[in-house]
Amino acid sequence: MKGEIAYVVADLEGSTGAWTKAHTLLGTPEWQEARVELTRDINAVADVLFEKGVRGVVVKDFHRTGYNLIPKYLDRRVRLVSGYYAGPAIGYGKLYGADFALFVGLHAAGGNGSGFLSHTLTSRIAEIVVNGKRLGEAELFATVLSSFNVPVCFFSGCPAACQEVLEKMDWLVAYEIAKDPEIYKDERKRQEYIRRKRQGLIEKVKEVSHPEKRPLFFMKPPFDCQVIFNQETEARRMNPWGFPQEGRIVRFQTEEFLELYQNLLKIAYFPKLAYYLRSVVLPLTRFGWKIQSLKHL
Numbered sequence: 001m002k003g004e005i006a007y008v009v010a011d012l013e014g015s016t017g018a019w020t021k022a023h024t025l026l027g028t029p030e031w032q033e034a035r036v037e038l039t040r041d042i043n044a045v046a047d048v049l050f051e052k053g054v055r056g057v058v059v060k061d062f063h064r065t066g067y068n069l070i071p072k073y074l075d076r077r078v079r080l081v082s083g084y085y086a087g088p089a090i091g092y093g094k095l096y097g098a099d100f101a102l103f104v105g106l107h108a109a110g111g112n113g114s115g116f117l118s119h120t121l122t123s124r125i126a127e128i129v130v131n132g133k134r135l136g137e138a139e140l141f142a143t144v145l146s147s148f149n150v151p152v153c154f155f156s157g158c159p160a161a162c163q164e165v166l167e168k169m170d171w172l173v174a175y176e177i178a179k180d181p182e183i184y185k186d187e188r189k190r191q192e193y194i195r196r197k198r199q200g201l202i203e204k205v206k207e208v209s210h211p212e213k214r215p216l217f218f219m220k221p222p223f224d225c226q227v228i229f230n231q232e233t234e235a236r237r238m239n240p241w242g243f244p245q246e247g248r249i250v251r252f253q254t255e256e257f258l259e260l261y262q263n264l265l266k267i268a269y270f271p272k273l274a275y276y277l278r279s280v281v282l283p284l285t286r287f288g289w290k291i292q293s294l295k296h297l
């Protein structure tokens, strides 16, 4: 790890401070608490990485609009990347020379009933099935990073999310952060739990392996993909793209991972015009999102 650049993907659902759906919704009082704790989680992770000798830590804020981490509370040594980018790495933008990646605070895939706030890309989608298997975000994000030669070696999130990701990438160092509503109700217990889990996160990051033990993960083409929406009306609204559709299921086939990912992003997030103008639209939204997140500080 000495002299390397670590790339941390930070999501909110699986972090120490997100206990209810409200914690994940921008602008709520619960979200304010959750983003403070998320920033502390990331500082803890960055600190141990620097202790292990990394040359730099890049953090990509990956929840919702990508403006959750609080820059003024963030470790000064960390390079923060907020908002979304069309490229070079789809969604991430520049990777700043990253040598390996850590997924911190992720959630389980849509359709995984045991997970905490499980979803894939958006909660409008009930489940995405690729080649007969449920798809989670970690597989998509890891494949994008792998295509830039950045292996993922760490994952934290709810127990179901950890279990799910270990089935696909059994070499990952994983750390479970369960959310017990009973603990949430008791402020003192909750604070104590958050402290304990953050300490555990630190200890677990210390176990991250040497470079030779970090395989790259790729989803294997060809892909037969079914996007199953919660409601047929949503499926119709999100599919101006003309992908074959039956009831609440939108289906497509492709030979290429990039096409799979782009199609999924189109179906999950983009009206047609915004997608084609995304290199213009994304910088504008980044500006808007930034203002919005500052307003809440």
Ligand SMILES: [Zn+2]
Pocket: 011, 012, 013, 062, 063, 064
């Ligand atoms: Zn999220």
